[in-house]
Amino acid sequence: xxxxxxxxxxxxxxxxxxxxxxxxxxxxxxxxxxxxxxxxxxxxxxxxxxxxxxxxxxxxxxxxxxxxxxxxxxxxxxxxxxxxxxxxxxxxxxxxxxxxxxxxxxxxxxxxxxxxxxxxxxxxxxxxxxxxxxxxxxxxxxxxxxxxxxxxxxxxxxxxxxxxxxxxxxxxxxxxxxxxxxxxxxxxxxxxxxxxxxxxxxxxxxxxxxxxxxxxxxxxxxxxxxxxxxxxxxxxxxxxxxxxxxxxxxxxxxxxxxxxxxxx
Amino acid sequence: xxxxxxxxxxxxxxxxxxxxxxxxxxxxxxxxxxxxxxxxxxxxxxxxxxxxxxxxxxxxxxxxxxxxxxxxxxxxxxxxxxxxxxxxxxxxxxxxxxxxxxxxxxxxxxxxxxxxxxxxxxxxxxxxxxxxxxxxxxxxxxxxxxxxxxxxxxxxxxxxxxxxxxxxxxxxxxxxxxxxxxxxxxxxxxxxxxxxxxxxxxxxxxxxxxxxxxxxxxxxxxxxxxxxxxxxxxxxxxxxxxxxxxxxxxxxxxxxxxxxxxxxxxxxxxxxxxxxxxxxxxxxxxxxxxxxxxxxxxxxxxxxxxxxxxxxxxxxxxxxxxxxxxxxxxxxxxxxxxxxxxxxxxxxxxxxxxxxxxxxxxxxxxxxxxxxxxxxxxxxxxxxxxxxxxxxxxxxxxxxxxxxxxxxxxxxxxxxxxxxxxxxxxxxxxxxxxxxxxxxxxxxxxxxxxxxxxx
Amino acid sequence: xxxxxxxxxxxxxxxxxxxxxxxxxxxxxxxxxxxxxxxxxxxxxxxxxxxxxxxxxxxxxxxxxxxxxxxxxxxxxxxxxxxxxxxxxxxxxxxxxxxxxxxxxxxxxxxxxxxxxxxxxxxxxxxxxxxxxxxxxxxxxxxxxxxxxxxxxxxxxxxx
Numbered sequence: 001x002x003x004x005x006x007x008x009x010x011x012x013x014x015x016x017x018x019x020x021x022x023x024x025x026x027x028x029x030x031x032x033x034x035x036x037x038x039x040x041x042x043x044x045x046x047x048x049x050x051x052x053x054x055x056x057x058x059x060x061x062x063x064x065x066x067x068x069x070x071x072x073x074x075x076x077x078x079x080x081x082x083x084x085x086x087x088x089x090x091x092x093x094x095x096x097x098x099x100x101x102x103x104x105x106x107x108x109x110x111x112x113x114x115x116x117x118x119x120x121x122x123x124x125x126x127x128x129x130x131x132x133x134x135x136x137x138x139x140x141x142x143x144x145x146x147x148x149x150x151x152x153x154x155x156x157x158x159x160x161x162x163x164x165x166x167x168x169x170x171x172x173x174x175x176x177x178x179x180x181x182x183x184x185x186x187x188x189x190x191x192x193x194x195x196x197x198x199x200x201x202x203x204x205x206x207x208x209x210x211x212x213x214x215x216x217x218x219x220x221x222x223x224x225x226x227x228x229x230x231x232x233x234x235x236x237x238x239x240x241x242x243x244x245x246x247x248x249x250x251x252x253x254x255x256x257x258x259x260x261x262x263x264x
Numbered sequence: 265x266x267x268x269x270x271x272x273x274x275x276x277x278x279x280x281x282x283x284x285x286x287x288x289x290x291x292x293x294x295x296x297x298x299x300x301x302x303x304x305x306x307x308x309x310x311x312x313x314x315x316x317x318x319x320x321x322x323x324x325x326x327x328x329x330x331x332x333x334x335x336x337x338x339x340x341x342x343x344x345x346x347x348x349x350x351x352x353x354x355x356x357x358x359x360x361x362x363x364x365x366x367x368x369x370x371x372x373x374x375x376x377x378x379x380x381x382x383x384x385x386x387x388x389x390x391x392x393x394x395x396x397x398x399x400x401x402x403x404x405x406x407x408x409x410x411x412x413x414x415x416x417x418x419x420x421x422x423x424x425x426x427x428x429x430x431x432x433x434x435x436x437x438x439x440x441x442x443x444x445x446x447x448x449x450x451x452x453x454x455x456x457x458x459x460x461x462x463x464x465x466x467x468x469x470x471x472x473x474x475x476x477x478x479x480x481x482x483x484x485x486x487x488x489x490x491x492x493x494x495x496x497x498x499x500x501x502x503x504x505x506x507x508x509x510x511x512x513x514x515x516x517x518x519x520x521x522x523x524x525x526x527x528x529x530x531x532x533x534x535x536x537x538x539x540x541x542x543x544x545x546x547x548x549x550x551x552x553x554x555x556x557x558x559x560x561x562x563x564x565x566x567x568x569x570x571x572x573x574x575x576x577x578x579x580x581x582x583x584x585x586x587x588x589x590x591x592x593x594x595x596x597x598x599x600x601x602x603x604x605x606x607x608x609x610x611x612x613x614x615x616x617x618x619x620x621x622x623x624x625x626x627x628x629x630x631x632x633x634x635x636x637x638x639x640x641x642x643x644x645x646x647x648x649x650x651x652x653x654x655x656x657x658x659x660x661x662x663x664x665x666x667x668x669x670x671x672x673x674x675x676x677x678x679x680x681x682x683x684x685x686x687x688x689x690x691x692x693x694x695x696x697x698x699x700x701x702x703x704x705x706x707x708x709x710x711x712x713x714x715x716x717x718x719x
Numbered sequence: 720x721x722x723x724x725x726x727x728x729x730x731x732x733x734x735x736x737x738x739x740x741x742x743x744x745x746x747x748x749x750x751x752x753x754x755x756x757x758x759x760x761x762x763x764x765x766x767x768x769x770x771x772x773x774x775x776x777x778x779x780x781x782x783x784x785x786x787x788x789x790x791x792x793x794x795x796x797x798x799x800x801x802x803x804x805x806x807x808x809x810x811x812x813x814x815x816x817x818x819x820x821x822x823x824x825x826x827x828x829x830x831x832x833x834x835x836x837x838x839x840x841x842x843x844x845x846x847x848x849x850x851x852x853x854x855x856x857x858x859x860x861x862x863x864x865x866x867x868x869x870x871x872x873x874x875x876x877x878x879x
Binding site: 288289291292293294295296297298299300301302304305307389470471472473474475522523524525526552554555 | 739749750753754755756757758759760761762763765766768795796797799800805808809812813814816818819820821822823824825828854855856857
Binding site: 002007 | 723740743764779787
């Protein structure tokens with residue numbers, strides 16, 4: 001069986017075609033074509049959708065809707081998406097960013113998927129023809145998800161409340177040692193009233209640092225007051241081991257980098 | 265570029281036409297226009313793609329190989345196993361009489377490292393070859409493996425390579441290469457301080473941008489043209505001639521254009537099996553490593569362990585040096601017996617030491633076979649030696665550069681392996697480095713010369 | 720195997736081929752059309768050696784299926800010199816000793832071209848960023864960065 005591509009104009013038709021065994025959805029190609037190139041013969045058919053709606057970015061009323069085919073480059077250069085730009089620019093090099101999509105990033109296994117880490121911290125909603133799911137629920141079930149993701153929607157974060165950090169060994173572009181995204185609301189005196197922290201490379205997919213989130217409530221972002229949150233950062237993590245770093249190393253440096261992000 | 269004419273003024277010639285002049289690279293116009301022809305830029309109608317079925321185990325006995333399903337797979341033209349290879353057991357340094365032959369082109373009865381080539385699949389497309397490769401059934405009996413050199417040298421360790429009979433290379437000098445000069449124990453007895461340190465390195469992959477590979481085209485007259493990115497053209501041709509039992513006149517190697525080698529594209533790995541495939545099918549064949557194969561399968565620089573024990577006087581003289589070096593060859597020799605031997609000659613460093621004792625071992629483990637890479641056998645040794653020199657200088661409270669002036673070899677000094685030093689120029693290099701790095705040393709060192717001691 | 724038609728322009732000239740469905744643009748360019756300037760070095764999107772410009776954007780031809788390029792305008796390093804005269808980037812790479820083995824060079828030049836097309840006078844940081852998806856194992860990057868900056872200066876002098 002060779003690899004074959006089927007092109008549909010509607011998501012509905014693509015969803016039907018995706019039910020066949022050995023079929024995967026082709027977004028930007030950075031995951032599935034790579035797999036095929038590397039000898040993954042489990043994929044024999046690729047499906048894509050040409051609906052231009054999938055590539056649209058809509059920003060209105062404090063809400064952002066990113067079509068699933070929107071690329072990292074499109075987000076990085078969009079004048080109204082400055083808050084998301086650092087996370088979009090963290091993905092790959094310029095060519096990859098011209099190809100890699102929002103939808104694809106949701107499926108990227110660690111150490112990839114830095115943008116999905118940001119979306120998890122931002123509590124995005126993942127849209128398919130079957131309905132809408134909170135990103136956390138979607139990520140947990142992504143291995144068996146068979147419906148094409150059509151869009152991701154989220155509330156526009158205030159620039160000062162959202163922080164993103166990717167650590168890699170090569171500058172300016174490198175694969176993640178880890179990535180961290182944090183959405184925090186603070187009172188006028190700087191006390192944290194809510195915190196949502198997402199981690200990349202701390203499991204096979206983005207995960208939340210819930211213990212650290214709890215420990216931050218009521219804290220000011222000072223070295224002394226965030227210490228309990230840093231101590232709790234590793235709760236529940238199961239970092240990946242790959243040629244970039246061992247699980248042990250990733251676990252060791254996580255609190256260091258979380259501290260830098262919070263104190264920045 | 266500045267040429268310093270005050271050094272060696274009496275032996276140098278001036279009026280140089282090329283040295284010191286910028287000259288364009290001859291190959292650059294091809295590179296910047298995309299016209300340079302690398303081996304993979306040759307394309308032939310009907311070319312087959314070769315994919316290798318590799319061992320998933322570090323050490324295992326092969327009970328059986330079943331290629332029936334793979335052979336039936338659509339697009340598959342030929343499946344090769346050990347019995348198809350005319351002279352399957354080989355070693356590349358046999359060309360300079362360094363045996364025994366210890367490696368198989370395709371595994372025969374046993375695999376000794378994870379990734380070892382077992383079965384070659386030739387198909388019309390890359391995809392068909394990949395699919396068929398998954399259908400080759402190999403029944404393995406997993407054996408205990410050893411990954412650490414010192415573990416491998418212990419009695420009772422799993423035997424990695426039966427062609428050697430023990431887990432080290434047996435030199436004509438015995439279990440290791442040896443250098444014996446002066447009386448090292450007397451030197452240590454005389455020393456004011458003794459410093460023994462251990463240095464270790466991991467394997468290092470060259471990671472060339474262009475992966476290892478070749479394209480072979482039958483010429484129609486039982487002669488085969490092999491476009492290859494080997495860095496060792498005639499070495500590869502001669503070894504291929506042995507492995508395939510074909511006269512060299514039947515082998516036409518075309519190469520010289522290499523997309524990054526760094527000394528790593530010198531193992532005879534892809535050419536023999538690709539030429540064999542072309543011979544048995546009558547079709548052009550390409551065998552190109554994937555990126556994963558380049559990183560995991562191609563030979564890295566060997567892991568090394570170096571134990572250095574030095575005796576040093578308060579005045580800065582090193583009076584005794586004892587070095588034990590271990591080179592991790594992985595499962596097969598390739599260039600490693602030579603690398604370990606180079607280390608033996610190198611460990612005294614560019615220093616004149618009256619009492620030297622060196623043992624270097626080439627050790628077999630169930631790791632990816634290591635081989636050549638830029639300065640293999642000496643690069644890790646240099647790292648160890650110069651870190652050791654800094655530590656010695658610190659130990660006796662001496663400036664590290666002045667410490668090296670005291671011990672630097674100069675013309676006429678006898679080296680530990682009994683070659684008199686000639687054309688050393690080390691003193692002058694350090695003098696210039698002292699100036700360039702703004703790291704001043706005492707005037708007496710700036711007045712020294714490689715020619716005359718005490719000058 | 721099912722063949723599908725693809726049609727695009729390559730360096731300004733019309734190309735039409737029947738290819739096997741699922742063929743990457745890299746293979747289509749190299750094996751079908753014979754433009755060997757994009758190189759296959761990792762096939763995973765890591766090294767940038769296969770970089771081409773599709774409709775003005777830098778893309779990796781190893782991860783792009785040829786069928787998705789119908790109607791596109793594709794540019795490669797092989798089509799950069801005009802009438803035998805090297806493009807300023809090619810000239811600068813030559814003069815700055817920015818090639819050694821040369822395997823990364825066509826991809827590097829594509830990445831640099833996209834940068835200079837949009838940003839004629841880039842900062843050093845912008846050059847580093849633009850080349851960050853392209854791996855060179857020989858030069859240590861510095862001569863390449865200098866070549867791109869030199870080409871940018873040459874461009875702006877010509878424009879002035």
